[in-house]
Amino acid sequence: MPLRLDSTQPDFEARFTDLLGAKRESSQDVNDTVSAIIADVRHRGDEAVVELTNRFDRANVTAQTLRFTADEIASAAAQVPSNVRAALQTAHDRIRAHHQKQKPEDHVYTDALGVTLGSRWTAVDAVGIYVPGGLASYPSSVLMNAVPAHVAGVGRIAMVVPTPSGEINPAILAAAEIAGITEIYRIGGAQAVAALAYGTATIPRVDKVTGPGNAYVATAKRQVFGQVGIDMIAGPSEVLVIADGSANPAWVAADLIAQAEHGAGAQSILVTTDASLADAVETEVDRQLTLLPKGDMAREGWDELGAIITVASLDEAAGLANRIASEHVELALDDPQALLRAIRHAGAIFLGHHTPEAIGDYVGGSNHVLPTARSARFASGLGVLDFMKRTSILGCTPSSLSALAEPAVTIAGVEDLDGHGRSISIRLNH
Numbered sequence: 001m002p003l004r005l006d007s008t009q010p011d012f013e014a015r016f017t018d019l020l021g022a023k024r025e026s027s028q029d030v031n032d033t034v035s036a037i038i039a040d041v042r043h044r045g046d047e048a049v050v051e052l053t054n055r056f057d058r059a060n061v062t063a064q065t066l067r068f069t070a071d072e073i074a075s076a077a078a079q080v081p082s083n084v085r086a087a088l089q090t091a092h093d094r095i096r097a098h099h100q101k102q103k104p105e106d107h108v109y110t111d112a113l114g115v116t117l118g119s120r121w122t123a124v125d126a127v128g129i130y131v132p133g134g135l136a137s138y139p140s141s142v143l144m145n146a147v148p149a150h151v152a153g154v155g156r157i158a159m160v161v162p163t164p165s166g167e168i169n170p171a172i173l174a175a176a177e178i179a180g181i182t183e184i185y186r187i188g189g190a191q192a193v194a195a196l197a198y199g200t201a202t203i204p205r206v207d208k209v210t211g212p213g214n215a216y217v218a219t220a221k222r223q224v225f226g227q228v229g230i231d232m233i234a235g236p237s238e239v240l241v242i243a244d245g246s247a248n249p250a251w252v253a254a255d256l257i258a259q260a261e262h263g264a265g266a267q268s269i270l271v272t273t274d275a276s277l278a279d280a281v282e283t284e285v286d287r288q289l290t291l292l293p294k295g296d297m298a299r300e301g302w303d304e305l306g307a308i309i310t311v312a313s314l315d316e317a318a319g320l321a322n323r324i325a326s327e328h329v330e331l332a333l334d335d336p337q338a339l340l341r342a343i344r345h346a347g348a349i350f351l352g353h354h355t356p357e358a359i360g361d362y363v364g365g366s367n368h369v370l371p372t373a374r375s376a377r378f379a380s381g382l383g384v385l386d387f388m389k390r391t392s393i394l395g396c397t398p399s400s401l402s403a404l405a406e407p408a409v410t411i412a413g414v415e416d417l418d419g420h421g422r423s424i425s426i427r428l429n430h
Contacts, residue, residue, distance in 0.1 A: 001303055002282065002285075002302055002303065002306030002307055002308055003015075003019065003306065003307040003308070004278075004282075004307075004308050004309075005019070005307065005308070005309040005310070006309075006310045007309065007310065007311045007312060007316060007320075008312065016309075016320070016323075019307055020323065020324065020374070022305070030215050030216055030219050031219055031223075033190075033216070034190045034216055034219040034220050034223060035223060037052060037189070037190040037191050037194060037216075037220070038190060038193075038194040038197075038198075038220060038223060038224065040052070040191075041191055041194035041195055041198065041200070042194065042198050045200035045201055046063040046066070046200045046201050046202050046203075047063075048191065049063075049066065049187055049191050049192075049194075049195050049200060049202075049203070050062060050063055050066065052189065052191040053066075053162075053186070053187050053188075053189075053191060056188075056189055056191075057162050057163060057164050057165070057187075057188065057189075058164060058165045058166075059163060059164070059165070059166050059186070060166060061186060061187075063201070063202050065186075066185050066186060066187060066202050066203070067183070067184065067185050067186075067202065067203075068173070068184040068185070068186060070182065072173075073173050073176065073177055073182070073184065074177070076168065076170040076173040076174070077170065077173050077174040077176075077177045079170040080170050080171050080174040084171055084174070085174055085178075087362075087363070088139060088143070088171065088174060088175050088178055089178055090363055091140060091143055091362055091363045092143050092147060092175075092178050092179060094363055094364070094365040095143055095144065095147045095148075095365055095367070096147050096150075096151060097365060098365035098366060099147055099148045099151045099367070099383065099384050100151050100384075102148070102151070102383050102384040102385065103151060103152065103384050104121045104384075104385065104388070104390075105121075106118065106119065106120045106121060107119050108120075108393055113399075113400040113403050113404065114396075114397045114399055114400040115394070115395065115396055115397075115400045115404070116393065116394065116395035116396075117392075117393065117394060117395075118392075118393040119390050119391065119392060119393065120390070120391045120393055121388050121389070121390055121391075122153075122388065122389060122391065123152045123153035123154045123155070123387055123388050124149075124152070124154055124207045124208050124229070124387050124388065124389065125154070125155055125156065125207055126154070126155065126156040126157075126158065126204070126205075126206040126207050126208075127149050127154050127156070127157050127158070127206055127207065127208050127209075127210060127387060128157075128158045128159075128160065128193075128196030128197075128206040128208070128209045128210070128228075129142070129145040129146060129149070129157060129158070129159045129160070129181075129209075129210055129211050130160055130161075130188075130192060130193065130196075130209065130210070130211035130212070130213050130217060131145070131159060131160070131161040131172060131211055132161075132162070132188075132211075132212060132213055132214075133161040133162040133163060133164070133168055133169065133172060133188060137168075137169040137171075137172060138172075139169065139171040139172050139174065139175035140175070140361060140362050140368065141211060141212060141368075141369070142159070142172060142175035142176050142179055142181070143175055143178070143179055144367050144368050144369050144382065145210050145211050145369065145382065146159070146176070146179035146180070146181055147179060148367065148382060148383055148384045148386065148387060149210075149387045150179070150180060151384050151387075152384045152385075152386075152387035152388045153387075153388075154387050156183070156204075156206070157180075157181050157183065158183045158184075158185065158196065158203070158204075158206055159176055159181050159183065159184045159185070160184075160185045160187050160188060160192040160193075160195070160196065161184065161185075161186065161187075161188060162186070162187065162188025162189065162192070163186040163188075168186070185202075185203060188213070188217075189213075189214075189216050189217065189220075190216045190217065190219065190220035192217075193209055193213075193217060193220035193221055193224060194220060194224065196209050196228070197209060197224035197227050197228045198224075198227065205228075206228060207228055207229060208228055208229035208230065208231075208386075208387070209221055209224070209228055209229070209230050209231075210230065210231040210369070210382065210386065211231070211369070212234040212369065213234070214264075218233050218234060218235070221233060231369065231382050231386055232369075232371055232375065232379055232382075233375075234369070234372055235265070235372040235373040236262070236264055236265030236266050236267065236372065236373075237259055237262045237266045237267075237327060237328075237372065238259065238266065238267040238268070238269070238326050238327045238328065238372060238373075239255065239256065239258075239259040239267075239268050239269070239326065239327070239328040239329075239330065239357055240269045240270075240271065240321055240324055240326035240328065240329045240330070240346075241255055241256065241268075241269070241270045241271070241329075241330040241332055242271050242272070242314070242317045242318070242321060242329065242330065242331050242332065242333070242339070243270065243271075243272045243273075243274070243277060243281075243330075243332035243333065244272065244273045244274055244277070244314065244332075244333055244334075245273070245274040245276075245277055246332075246333060246334040246353070247272075247274075247277060247332040247333070247353065248332075248353065249277055249280035249281045249283075249284045250284050250288070251332070251353065251356070252270060252277075252281050252284075252332055253281050253284035253285040253287075253288050254288060254356070255268075255330060255332075255356050255357055255358075256268035256270060256281070256285055256302065256306065257285060257288055257289060257292065257298050257302070258356070258357065258358050259328070259357065260297075260298040260299075260301035260302045260305075260306065261292065261294050261297055261298040261301070262301070263297045263298075263300070263301055265301075265305065266301050266305070267301070267305040267306070267307075268301070268302060268305070268306050268307075269306070269307045269308075269309065269324065269326070270307070270308045270309065271309045271310075271311060271317045271320055271321065272308070272309070272310055272311070272317075273310070273311055273312065273313060273314060273317065274310075275310050278308045278310050281308065282308060285302060285306075289302070314333070314338075314339055315342065317339075318339055318342035318343055321343055321345070321346065322342075322343065322344050322345045323345075324345075324374065325345035325346065325371075325374040325375070325376040325377045326346055326347070326376065327346075327347040327348070327370045327371060327372045327376065328346070328347060328348055328350065328357045328360070328370065329343055329346040329347075329348070329349045329350070330349075330350045330355070330356070330357055331343075331349065331350065331351055331352065332352075332353055333352065333353075334352075334353075336351040336352045337351070345374075345376045345377045346376050347370030347371045347372070347376045347379075347380075347381050348360055348366060348368075348370055348381060366381070367381045367382045367383060368381075369381060369382035370382075401424070401427060401428070402428055405424050405425060405427075405428055408421070408424050409421040409424055409425055412424070
């Protein structure tokens with residue numbers, strides 16, 4: 001049974017705080033294992049990557065077969081039904097159109113003193129994309145990572161995807177083909193992240209690693225950060241639905257189940273001003289779970305991590321939403337715009353009864369790589385800027401340097417950095 005909370009109850013704050021603090025990530029300590037894998041890959045390169053891949057993925061690869069050939073990619077992509085390929089193309093085109101609007105422009109100006117100031121944006125040279133390929137195999141993740149990288153102007157995109165028992169979902173390679181990715185390696189896990197970060201004889205190193213994965217992948221990304229950039233440490237997926245009496249309980253239940261079926265700690269929460277809707281949704285979730293092919297996994301997640309919270313007002317619901325800072329927030333309301341500005345912390349917000357979160361997973365156009373585990377308080381979803389960097393530009397004329405020299409030399413003296421001050425004043429000594 002999901003957790004039921006009522007904000008009018010005297011123990012609500014304590015129980016809600018417990019909900020916020022519940023640890024949904026894997027409790028297994030994987031740090032030592034991942035550290036050993038990274039060290040092994042750094043030391044032995046391809047040999048370690050091949051050995052670990054064959055052990056963990058029950059594969060049979062060699063250094064020569066780590067990379068998919070162009071013929072292998074084309075052959076697998078050709079197996080994909082035409083309707084699936086058309087759907088992936090639609091998703092690609094919409095994602096690209098949306099992300100093109102995110103690309104920043106350089107900005108350079110001259111201020112009143114004659115100082116030139118500005119910013120220049122340049123793309124990261126090489127990016128490694130991790131795509132799950134085991135229990136979770138998501139061709140949509142290929143597009144969500146590759147498309148904004150291409151829009152940003154990244155010159156090289158290397159993709160890694162595990163192939164358990166040597167198998168791969170052909171739609172993964174079809175999505176890669178549509179996205180224009182030609183450098184693809186059949187590896188996964190911490191060894192794949194290490195190979196991307198440090199490079200091997202077969203896999204040149206990259207500058208940034210993006211994409212979701214299991215606890216080992218997340219831990220590896222955390223450990224290589226600094227050697228390379230990363231997008232975020234992705235945790236279990238989550239959805240928060242805010243609903244009032246105008247919501248359809250069957251639709252809300254379907255959205256809660258959609259998130260719970262991810263398993264692995266995924267969480268679904270309903271916050272509603274209508275107690276009768278809360279009861280109807282709980283009943284409807286039970287009914288729909290019996291119809292779902294993966295109903296057992298979704299039921300386990302719903303019973304262990306699901307929550308239904310009744311509140312007195314939508315303003316109160318927004319306050320709780322900002323404390324939860326969910327990856328996905330659905331506003332199942334007749335007038336979602338009225339509450340939109342009140343939601344400050346969310347990875348993505350879905351407006352109204354006809355915008356299920358799942359549409360954003362695939363073809364809406366927005367990115368589905370989003371901050372989890374309350375990190376939406378300080379982080380954003382994946383976008384074009386994640387594949388670019390900003391360089392500051394500064395230029396002084398003789399007169400503007402003269403105008404700024406005195407305060408600059410003064411501050412250098414306060415910081416006991418006389419060499420800094422002299423590098424300025426020497427230019428004024430004629």
